[in-house]
Amino acid sequence: MPVVRLLTLLPLVLLATGCGSKQSSLRPESPPAHGIATLWWIMLGASTFGLAVIVGILVAAWFRRGSRGRDRPGTLTVIVLGIVTPILVLAALFAYSDIFLIRGTSPPPAAAATTDLSVHVVGHQFWWEVRYGGTAVTANEIHIPVRTPVVVYVHSDDVIHSFWVPELNRKIDLEPDQVNRVELYADKVGRYRGQCAEFCGLQHAHMGFYVYADPPAAFARWLARQRRPATAAPGALFMTKCSSCHAIRGTTADAHVGPDLTHVGSRTSLAALTVPNSLVRMEQWLHDPQQVKPGAQMPDLSLTRAQARALARYLESLK
Numbered sequence: 001m002p003v004v005r006l007l008t009l010l011p012l013v014l015l016a017t018g019c020g021s022k023q024s025s026l027r028p029e030s031p032p033a034h035g036i037a038t039l040w041w042i043m044l045g046a047s048t049f050g051l052a053v054i055v056g057i058l059v060a061a062w063f064r065r066g067s068r069g070r071d072r073p074g075t076l077t078v079i080v081l082g083i084v085t086p087i088l089v090l091a092a093l094f095a096y097s098d099i100f101l102i103r104g105t106s107p108p109p110a111a112a113a114t115t116d117l118s119v120h121v122v123g124h125q126f127w128w129e130v131r132y133g134g135t136a137v138t139a140n141e142i143h144i145p146v147r148t149p150v151v152v153y154v155h156s157d158d159v160i161h162s163f164w165v166p167e168l169n170r171k172i173d174l175e176p177d178q179v180n181r182v183e184l185y186a187d188k189v190g191r192y193r194g195q196c197a198e199f200c201g202l203q204h205a206h207m208g209f210y211v212y213a214d215p216p217a218a219f220a221r222w223l224a225r226q227r228r229p230a231t232a233a234p235g236a237l238f239m240t241k242c243s244s245c246h247a248i249r250g251t252t253a254d255a256h257v258g259p260d261l262t263h264v265g266s267r268t269s270l271a272a273l274t275v276p277n278s279l280v281r282m283e284q285w286l287h288d289p290q291q292v293k294p295g296a297q298m299p300d301l302s303l304t305r306a307q308a309r310a311l312a313r314y315l316e317s318l319k
């Protein structure tokens with residue numbers, strides 16, 4: 001009885017886990033993502049058809065069992081159904097996916113690029129550094145103008161990660177000794193969730209990011225603000241506890257071990273989408289990072305509650 005009950009729960013679990021989140025390659029919002037979603041449906045259709053044929057043959061064989069003594073399939077049946085058909089079907093699917101589709105999801109060569117805008121994304125355990133031309137540096141969120149192709153150049157600072165925004169394009173690996181490229185393009189203004197798609201350590205699952213597709217004017221304003229230096233200089237507490245790892249542009253804090261904090265108060269999340277960005281969450285994060293994100297590279301700073309609150313207030317003021 002418990003087994004039956006568990007089985008009835010299974011579809012609910014699948015619904016809740018697989019289909020509920022807003023991060024699905026079956027909700028494409030760009031031309032490459034549409035192609036990938038179509039490929040997925042074609043693969044599903046072909047596999048379902050193949051399975052149906054095989055099950056049909058099995059069922060027919062079961063009904064015909066013993067009807068004519070030792071009844072064996074003819075050599076021709078084995079060759080056609082067992083060798084020729086699978087080769088043809090798999091070759092057709094491969095040709096469609098690799099030659100027609102996947103090549104179309106790659107950005108054009110640098111010379112043919114239709115946009116001046118490029119973004120560099122560096123993977124770290126377990127967060128994303130995002131650099132725009134000029135001085136703008138942020139983390140765990142990428143803004144792009146809507147309906148504009150943007151080439152994203154990616155590499156890794158440590159192990160292999162994989163950059164994936166399922167609604168916009170395919171995955172691309174971040175490697176330590178090679179720069180790879182992928183194009184981001186969004187049909188509609190909105191927020192698209194991305195995720196590291198290559199196991200990279202303890203907090204791999206909490207290595208998320210957002211891509212914001214903004215109207216062009218809003219994007220220009222955002223980028224102009226990110227390029228500016230910080231609005232307030234850090235105090236002695238920040239310089240003692242944080243400045244050996246973090247930068248605040250326009251001040252003497254200019255280390256690049258952890259995320260650039262120049263405009264950290266303007267971001268929507270902390271620790272790569274682990275928690276939303278707010279004064280309370282920032283204070284918790286500073287006070288006990290390992291409780292918020294066990295295995296994160298952010299060390300315990302041995303701050304008192306009052307110190308954590310003061311630092312959180314300062315950082316949240318950096319809009």
Ligand code: CUA
Pocket residue numbers: 123124126160161162196197198199200201203204205207
């Ligand atoms: Cu980075 Cu998984």
